[in-house]
Amino acid sequence: MTEFVAAAKASGAELRLRQLTKAFGAAKAVDQISLDVPPGAFVSLLGPSGSGKTTTLNLIAGFLAPDSGDILLDQRSIADVPPHKRNIGMVFQSYSLFPHMTVADNVGFPLRMRTRLSREQARRRIDEMLALVQLGHLGNRYPRQLSGGQQQRVAMARALVSHPRLLLMDEPLGALDKKLREQMQVEIKRIHRSVGTTVIYVTHDQTEALTMSDLVVVMHQARVAQVGTPRVLYEAPASLFVADFLGDSNLLAAKVTRADGDEIVVEIGSGETIRATRGTRAAPEGSRVVVLIRPEDMSVATTPERGDGHDALTGRVKDISYHGDTFKLDVAVGEEVLKVKVGREHGAGMERGRQVFLRWKSAAARVLPAAELSNDAVDGDGR
Amino acid sequence: MTALAQPPARLLVRGAAFSGSGLPTLLLLPCLIWISFFFLLPLGLMCWRSLASEGFSLETYSVLFTSPLYTKVMVTTVRTAAIATIFALLLAYPLAYALTISGGKLRGLILVFVLIPYWVDIIVRSFSWLILLGDNGMVNKALVGLGIVSAPLQLLYTPFSVLLAMVQILLPLTTVTLFGAMLRIDRTLMAAAKIHGANEWQAFRTVFFPLSLPGVYGAGLLVFVLALGFYVTPALLGSPRETMIAQTIMVEASQLLDWPQASAAGAVLLLITTSIAAVYNRYFSLDRLWGGPDR
Numbered sequence: 220m221t222e223f224v225a226a227a228k229a230s231g232a233e234l235r236l237r238q239l240t241k242a243f244g245a246a247k248a249v250d251q252i253s254l255d256v257p258p259g260a261f262v263s264l265l266g267p268s269g270s271g272k273t274t275t276l277n278l279i280a281g282f283l284a285p286d287s288g289d290i291l292l293d294q295r296s297i298a299d300v301p302p303h304k305r306n307i308g309m310v311f312q313s314y315s316l317f318p319h320m321t322v323a324d325n326v327g328f329p330l331r332m333r334t335r336l337s338r339e340q341a342r343r344r345i346d347e348m349l350a351l352v353q354l355g356h357l358g359n360r361y362p363r364q365l366s367g368g369q370q371q372r373v374a375m376a377r378a379l380v381s382h383p384r385l386l387l388m389d390e391p392l393g394a395l396d397k398k399l400r401e402q403m404q405v406e407i408k409r410i411h412r413s414v415g416t417t418v419i420y421v422t423h424d425q426t427e428a429l430t431m432s433d434l435v436v437v438m439h440q441a442r443v444a445q446v447g448t449p450r451v452l453y454e455a456p457a458s459l460f461v462a463d464f465l466g467d468s469n470l471l472a473a474k475v476t477r478a479d480g481d482e483i484v485v486e487i488g489s490g491e492t493i494r495a496t497r498g499t500r501a502a503p504e505g506s507r508v509v510v511l512i513r514p515e516d517m518s519v520a521t522t523p524e525r526g527d528g529h530d531a532l533t534g535r536v537k538d539i540s541y542h543g544d545t546f547k548l549d550v551a552v553g554e555e556v557l558k559v560k561v562g563r564e565h566g567a568g569m570e571r572g573r574q575v576f577l578r579w580k581s582a583a584a585r586v587l588p589a590a591e592l593s594n595d596a597v598d599g600d601g602r
Numbered sequence: 603m604t605a606l607a608q609p610p611a612r613l614l615v616r617g618a619a620f621s622g623s624g625l626p627t628l629l630l631l632p633c634l635i636w637i638s639f640f641f642l643l644p645l646g647l648m649c650w651r652s653l654a655s656e657g658f659s660l661e662t663y664s665v666l667f668t669s670p671l672y673t674k675v676m677v678t679t680v681r682t683a684a685i686a687t688i689f690a691l692l693l694a695y696p697l698a699y700a701l702t703i704s705g706g707k708l709r710g711l712i713l714v715f716v717l718i719p720y721w722v723d724i725i726v727r728s729f730s731w732l733i734l735l736g737d738n739g740m741v742n743k744a745l746v747g748l749g750i751v752s753a754p755l756q757l758l759y760t761p762f763s764v765l766l767a768m769v770q771i772l773l774p775l776t777t778v779t780l781f782g783a784m785l786r787i788d789r790t791l792m793a794a795a796k797i798h799g800a801n802e803w804q805a806f807r808t809v810f811f812p813l814s815l816p817g818v819y820g821a822g823l824l825v826f827v828l829a830l831g832f833y834v835t836p837a838l839l840g841s842p843r844e845t846m847i848a849q850t851i852m853v854e855a856s857q858l859l860d861w862p863q864a865s866a867a868g869a870v871l872l873l874i875t876t877s878i879a880a881v882y883n884r885y886f887s888l889d890r891l892w893g894g895p896d897r
Binding site: 302303307313315332378387 | 788790791795797798799800801804805808812
């Protein structure tokens with residue numbers, strides 16, 4: 220281990236989960252999860268509470284033993300290795316800094332446990348880490364004398380000081396206010412770029428996952444719902460749950476009336492037909508599906524204009540709210556209420572009760588399998 | 603009382619209205635009266651009696667601090683209490699730690715075994731040691747029967763028997779106090795230590811143990827103060843040459859009928875115990891131990 224630590228900069232480790240399963244009593248917290256994390260990637264585990272993301276993290280850390288399945292770190296199984304020998308760094312939700320040690324001693328802790336560095340070498344390493352997280356001047360303070368954001372940085376420094384090849388982060392920004400959280404997101408990305416460690420980042424905040432990650436693993440009911448880059452997940456969700464969990468969405472129940480290659484025509488509740496793009500699964504004629512249209516993909520006009528490659532619906536403004544940079548409108552179309560997000564100049568002239576024409580690129584509407592419609596995925600509280 | 607039968611919202615409103623007219627003070631009154639009559643008043647009378655037997659004098663106190671008898675008794679008392687405290691802590695610490703890291707049924711089981719002796723009266727527990735340690739007691743019979751010693755050992759009426767019984771009597775309280783303190787230590791700190799390279803023992807030594815020290819001091823103080831005032835145990839199991847302060851006070855009060863002298867000794871004991879509490883509060887506050895108030 221000493222040779223490894225002596226290396227100037229640790230690169231990231233490759234992590235593979237193989238059919239990992241963990242149950243508490245009868246309830247499966249993690250059910251047959253398989254995942255490939257490439258070296259150096261920033262991967263988020265995203266999901267509502269109880270979806271199994273923290274259990275997965277604790278299995279990787281070694282705080283829990285899997286019932287079955289395997290964890291491979293650089294092709295080597297670590298399922299039977301105790302936590303202190305896994306050479307993993309971890310940032311805890313509540314930071315878990317040692318209250319009886321100074322900041323420098325907290326950061327130096329992994330060095331004292333894992334390496335035989337001389338006092339002088341260790342101090343240089345600690346100073347380096349504190350400089351990396353921009354806390355160089357606070358080494359002699361105690362954790363309780365620091366602000367939440369500063370404690371967060373100390374926790375990062377402690378987790379990274381022994382150059383682990385894998386860094387686990389358990390909702391590290393949950394306790395910070397919005398402004399500081401956004402600042403720390405940028406900060407964590409900067410540190411990730413400079414150390415190159417593989418990061419597994421647990422969060423229930425979809426914005427955080429989308430903005431920070433190379434790959435996002437959406438978890439739902441102890442399983443992986445979908446793995447993909449943030450753009451793929453947002454623009455091409457594979458299931459209703461993912462579509463609904465990430466961002467705002469309009470999900471319309473529909474019936475396929477014509478399926479021709481990738482372009483599909485569906486009939487929605489009001490009896491009107493619209494065009495949509497096929498998702499990952501086949502949607503044969505006559506099948507029940509759900510059509511996803513993101514609120515920001517639609518525009519609102521007071522006069523009808525049906526252009527090429529566009530679809531449109533007529534509705535009535537039910538509600539309107541101002542969000543500074545945008546307006547959010549609820550537009551009643553038949554029985555359905557569609558959410559629409561428009562820029563300031565388009566929203567300014569709108570008022571409740573007014574008849575409007577919704578318009579969107581046909582390619583922006585996506586067909587999703589309707590199978591899950593019955594479960595909690597679409598109750599809108601998943602966020 | 604009638605307010606209790608009404609919906610919470612009304613209760614709140616009425617409570618708020620009453621607080622202005624001193625309801626909380628009224629509620630405290632029975633307790634205050636009780637404490638005044640049965641605790642503060644006798645205590646005051648005791649202190650008064652120690653000073654004013656035949657006119658006002660500090661005679662009794664000068665006896666306390668000059669007579670060789672009292673010096674010897676005080677030394678014995680403090681020494682016995684200190685040793686008992688240390689052994690109680692040493693034995694209780696692993697027990698409390700086991701309670702802290704165990705969960706569910708196992709914890710409940712250990713706790714029951716810790717608490718059962720606690721519910722048995724001090725006199726009963728002291729008497730059982732009398733039976734165990736006597737010349738014909740179980741311990742001596744076993745030792746002689748096994749041929750380890752030829753004649754029964756003098757176990758009773760020695761400092762050893764007193765300490766043994768005192769530690770046993772103090773153990774449950776020490777354990778429960780330490781357990782309470784250990785429960786307050788954030789367990790994820792141990793996880794943090796482990797993931798950052800500490801094995802079980804290192805995590806305990808570098809994180810858990812230092813964080814448990816305020817609890818150890820607190821339990822130690824509590825137990826030491828209790829041990830200073832032990833009466834039944836040294837009276838039943840101890841040697842007459844090694845008496846503790848409470849026994850001496852008892853002799854002064856009930857046999858020599860020298861109430862002023864007994865009062866003075868009582869007042870000094872009270873002063874010592876309160877001073878210990880005050881000193882502890884000043885120097886071993888939790889904040890200071892965790893690097894708080896040096897800011």
